[in-house]
Amino acid sequence: MPRLAFDIAFCAQLGKLQGSVKQGVFDAWEKFQDLTLEQLFKDPGLKLESLKRARDPHIRTIRIDQGTRGVVLAPESGDTYVLLRVMPHDKAIAWAVKQKASINTVTQAVEIRDIAMLDELTPAYERIAPAREERLFAKFSDGDLSALGVDGTTLRQARVLTTPEQLEVFAPFFPQDQREVLEYLAAGFTVEDVWRDVVAVNLADRTAEPVDTTDYETAIQRSRTRIALVSASDELRDILDKPFAAWRVFLHPSQQKVAYRASYSGPAQVTGGPGTGKTVVALHRVRHLLRHLRDGDRILLTTYTNALVAALRSGLADLVEDETLRDRVDIMTVDAFAGRVVSTSRRPLRGDEEQGRWEQAAHATGFTGTAQFLAQEYKHVILAQNLRTCEEYEAAERKGRGSALPVRVRPLLWRTVEEFTGRLAADGLRTYLGTCAEAADLLDGSGPRYRHIVVDEAQDLHPAQWRLLRAAAPGRPDDLFIAGDPHQRIYDTKVSLKTIGIKVTGRSTKMRKNYRSTHEILSWSTALLHGRPFEELADDSRHETLLGYRSALHGQGPETYAAQSQSAELDALVTRVRSWLDSGIPSADIGVSARFNKTCEQAAEALTAAGVPAVRLRGDTEVAADAVNIGTMHAFKGLEYRCVAVIGVHDGALPFPKAVTPADVDRLQHETDLLAERCLLFVACTRARDGLYVSWSGRPSRFLLEAVL
Structure with a gap:
C-alpha cells in the first residue's frame, strides 16, 4: 500500500502553517493510507499532478487545500512518496519545477537540489572566477571530495567558487549532506575531520553493496534523519500539533549517536552554540536512560534557572509519554536540589x-x-x-x-x-552557594541520591554546585551527562570540570550545526563574540571556538532601528510586532527581550495599550500560549521564538555599569564581567528563528558598534 512520508524541510514549516493547511496535510496522508496508487492518481481532490517544464519527473504536486499545494517526491518504483514542501499554489509550482532528486552513492540517502538555480548561477560565477589554484576548494582533489559524497554535478558547481561568501550564495540550493561537507571544508576542517564528523555518522547502517541510484524505496528507508515515516494517525496529529514532536524524529546522526549510545564509561559532555540541539540531546539521553533504569533508581535532570526547569519539564513530557516513567525523573535547579538535601528553614539571602x-x-x-x-x-x-x-x-x-x-x-x-x-x-x-557546599558535605556522608544526573546549561554552574552534583551520583558508567556552551555563559562563574573530579576526556562531543536560527541571524549574532576567548567547560586551560558553527536554515537578516527617544522606540516596537502578527505569525511565537525589568514593563504597557496581548515571563512562568512573551535577557535563556525583538540596546544598558567590576578593583573580573554582558546580548539575539529586530534610543551599545553596525 502507498504511504506519504515527510521531509525535514516540511517539518521546519510546521510553526508557520495555518490550521486548515495542517488539516489538509492530514487528509492527504489518510488518502495515501486508504487508497491504491491507481486510485490516488485518479482522486479528483488530491490531484497528484505531473508538472510541465519540470527538471525531474519524480517531483509532482498534490492539493492540500484551496490555494495551497504540496510538493512531493513521487518515485517510479516503490510505494513511498515524500512531502517536501507546502506552499501557495503558484509558489509551489515555481519551486517544484526547479528541483531534482537523486540518491547519494556514499551516504545512500535521498537528496534534493535546486538544479535550475544552480545551473543558472554556475556559469556566471565561472566567468568571474580566478585561476583554478586560487579557488575555494583548490587544495582538495576530486577523489577526496567524491569520497565525502560530493557527486559530479555538485563538484563542477563547487569548483567555480572562490570565497566562503560565494559558497553561502550556492548553499541553499545544494543537496543538504553535500552542502554540509563543503561548509566544513571551507571553514578549515580537514578531509579526515569531515569524514569522521559529517559523513561517517551517516553510514552506521549502510551496506557495502553498490548503490542502485534508481531504488528510491530503499534510499528513503536510509534517510531516517531527514524523512519521517509515520504509521499511525495519532502520531501524525502529534507531529502537526506539536512541532517539537516533529523534530524529535529527526535527530541528526551525530546527535543520535550521542543521545542513544548504549553506555559511557564515565561522565560525558556535549557542547555547542545556541540552537545546536544540546537540550534536545539531553532530553533524549534521559529517555534512553529511563529505558534501562533499575528498580529503585532515579534520574536528576537539572539546570540553572526555574524558567529552564519549566522548559525541560515540558520537553520531557512531549518526548516521554509514559507518566510512570517520567515520575522517576526529578526536574529542578541545582539550588533547589541543595535546599532539598539540607532541609533547612533558613531563608535564602x-x-x-x-x-x-x-x-x-x-x-x-x-x-x-x-x-x-x-x-x-x-x-x-x-x-x-x-x-x-x-x-x-x-x-x-x-x-x-x-x-x-x-x-x-x-x-x-x-x-x-x-x-x-x-x-x-x-x-x-x-546563601545559595553556601547551601550547595553544605549539601555536598551531607551527601559525602550519607551517600548518593541518583543513579544518573543530566545537566543542561552547564556553563553557568559554580564549582560548589558541581561538587554537589558529583556527590549526588556514584562514580560509575553513565553517572553524569553534561550539556553546555561557554559562549552562553551569562553569569560570572567559571569552572574546570577536571578540577572537580569530573573527567570527560574521550567522552566529549561538539555540535556545530544550528537548527534554530537562520544563517543570516546566526552570522550577525556571532559577530558579537568574534575574537573573544572562551574557556572550555572540561579544561579551563583550553579555549572553545565557534569554528564551523553554522545554520541549516536561510532567511532574512536582522533588522535594526535607531530611535530618537525611548517613547519613539516603543512606538516602533508596536509597529514591528503588529507587522509580524499581520503576516500570520501567532502572538505566542513572538518574544520581546530587554536588559532590565523596567524596560520589559514599558514594552508590555505599550503593546497592551495598542491592543496587542502581551505577558511578562517571570521565574518559573511557562511561555504564554496566546500572547506576546516579554522577558529580560536572563529570562529568555533556553527559550526560542519565530520572531524576537531585542529592545533597549543602548549605551549604559549593555554593558550595564553596575554589572561590571571596575578595572581598578579587579582587572580580570572586569574583563569577565564585560564578556558576560556581551554573551547576554548574544543569547537574546539567538532566541530568534526567522526574524530578529534590534533597537535602541540615543547611542547604541558599544557591542553593536564594535561588531555589527
Missing part, C-alpha cells in the same frame, strides 16, 4: 541584601576593602576551591583574580568571611 551584609561584617572586623571585593573573593576563591580553614586560604592560589591581596591580609579577610556567614546563620539566612 536576596541579592539586594548581600552588599549590606558584607559591609556589616567588614565594619565588625575592620577590613577596609569593598563589599564587592569581599563577595567576589568568597565566591571565586573560597567557595570555588572549597577552602575550609584560614591556613588553606593563606596557601591557596587566586587564579582568575586580577587584584593583589598580600598574604598578611588574608587572615583578616578570612575572619570577615566567618563574621559574614556567622551573622547569616544567627539571623536564619543562607
Whole structure:
C-alpha cells in the first residue's frame, strides 16, 4: 500500500502553517493510507499532478487545500512518496519545477537540489572566477571530495567558487549532506575531520553493496534523519500539533549517536552554540536512560534557572509519554536540589541584601576593602576551591583574580568571611552557594541520591554546585551527562570540570550545526563574540571556538532601528510586532527581550495599550500560549521564538555599569564581567528563528558598534 512520508524541510514549516493547511496535510496522508496508487492518481481532490517544464519527473504536486499545494517526491518504483514542501499554489509550482532528486552513492540517502538555480548561477560565477589554484576548494582533489559524497554535478558547481561568501550564495540550493561537507571544508576542517564528523555518522547502517541510484524505496528507508515515516494517525496529529514532536524524529546522526549510545564509561559532555540541539540531546539521553533504569533508581535532570526547569519539564513530557516513567525523573535547579538535601528553614539571602551584609561584617572586623571585593573573593576563591580553614586560604592560589591581596591580609579577610556567614546563620539566612557546599558535605556522608544526573546549561554552574552534583551520583558508567556552551555563559562563574573530579576526556562531543536560527541571524549574532576567548567547560586551560558553527536554515537578516527617544522606540516596537502578527505569525511565537525589568514593563504597557496581548515571563512562568512573551535577557535563556525583538540596546544598558567590576578593583573580573554582558546580548539575539529586530534610543551599545553596525 502507498504511504506519504515527510521531509525535514516540511517539518521546519510546521510553526508557520495555518490550521486548515495542517488539516489538509492530514487528509492527504489518510488518502495515501486508504487508497491504491491507481486510485490516488485518479482522486479528483488530491490531484497528484505531473508538472510541465519540470527538471525531474519524480517531483509532482498534490492539493492540500484551496490555494495551497504540496510538493512531493513521487518515485517510479516503490510505494513511498515524500512531502517536501507546502506552499501557495503558484509558489509551489515555481519551486517544484526547479528541483531534482537523486540518491547519494556514499551516504545512500535521498537528496534534493535546486538544479535550475544552480545551473543558472554556475556559469556566471565561472566567468568571474580566478585561476583554478586560487579557488575555494583548490587544495582538495576530486577523489577526496567524491569520497565525502560530493557527486559530479555538485563538484563542477563547487569548483567555480572562490570565497566562503560565494559558497553561502550556492548553499541553499545544494543537496543538504553535500552542502554540509563543503561548509566544513571551507571553514578549515580537514578531509579526515569531515569524514569522521559529517559523513561517517551517516553510514552506521549502510551496506557495502553498490548503490542502485534508481531504488528510491530503499534510499528513503536510509534517510531516517531527514524523512519521517509515520504509521499511525495519532502520531501524525502529534507531529502537526506539536512541532517539537516533529523534530524529535529527526535527530541528526551525530546527535543520535550521542543521545542513544548504549553506555559511557564515565561522565560525558556535549557542547555547542545556541540552537545546536544540546537540550534536545539531553532530553533524549534521559529517555534512553529511563529505558534501562533499575528498580529503585532515579534520574536528576537539572539546570540553572526555574524558567529552564519549566522548559525541560515540558520537553520531557512531549518526548516521554509514559507518566510512570517520567515520575522517576526529578526536574529542578541545582539550588533547589541543595535546599532539598539540607532541609533547612533558613531563608535564602536576596541579592539586594548581600552588599549590606558584607559591609556589616567588614565594619565588625575592620577590613577596609569593598563589599564587592569581599563577595567576589568568597565566591571565586573560597567557595570555588572549597577552602575550609584560614591556613588553606593563606596557601591557596587566586587564579582568575586580577587584584593583589598580600598574604598578611588574608587572615583578616578570612575572619570577615566567618563574621559574614556567622551573622547569616544567627539571623536564619543562607546563601545559595553556601547551601550547595553544605549539601555536598551531607551527601559525602550519607551517600548518593541518583543513579544518573543530566545537566543542561552547564556553563553557568559554580564549582560548589558541581561538587554537589558529583556527590549526588556514584562514580560509575553513565553517572553524569553534561550539556553546555561557554559562549552562553551569562553569569560570572567559571569552572574546570577536571578540577572537580569530573573527567570527560574521550567522552566529549561538539555540535556545530544550528537548527534554530537562520544563517543570516546566526552570522550577525556571532559577530558579537568574534575574537573573544572562551574557556572550555572540561579544561579551563583550553579555549572553545565557534569554528564551523553554522545554520541549516536561510532567511532574512536582522533588522535594526535607531530611535530618537525611548517613547519613539516603543512606538516602533508596536509597529514591528503588529507587522509580524499581520503576516500570520501567532502572538505566542513572538518574544520581546530587554536588559532590565523596567524596560520589559514599558514594552508590555505599550503593546497592551495598542491592543496587542502581551505577558511578562517571570521565574518559573511557562511561555504564554496566546500572547506576546516579554522577558529580560536572563529570562529568555533556553527559550526560542519565530520572531524576537531585542529592545533597549543602548549605551549604559549593555554593558550595564553596575554589572561590571571596575578595572581598578579587579582587572580580570572586569574583563569577565564585560564578556558576560556581551554573551547576554548574544543569547537574546539567538532566541530568534526567522526574524530578529534590534533597537535602541540615543547611542547604541558599544557591542553593536564594535561588531555589527
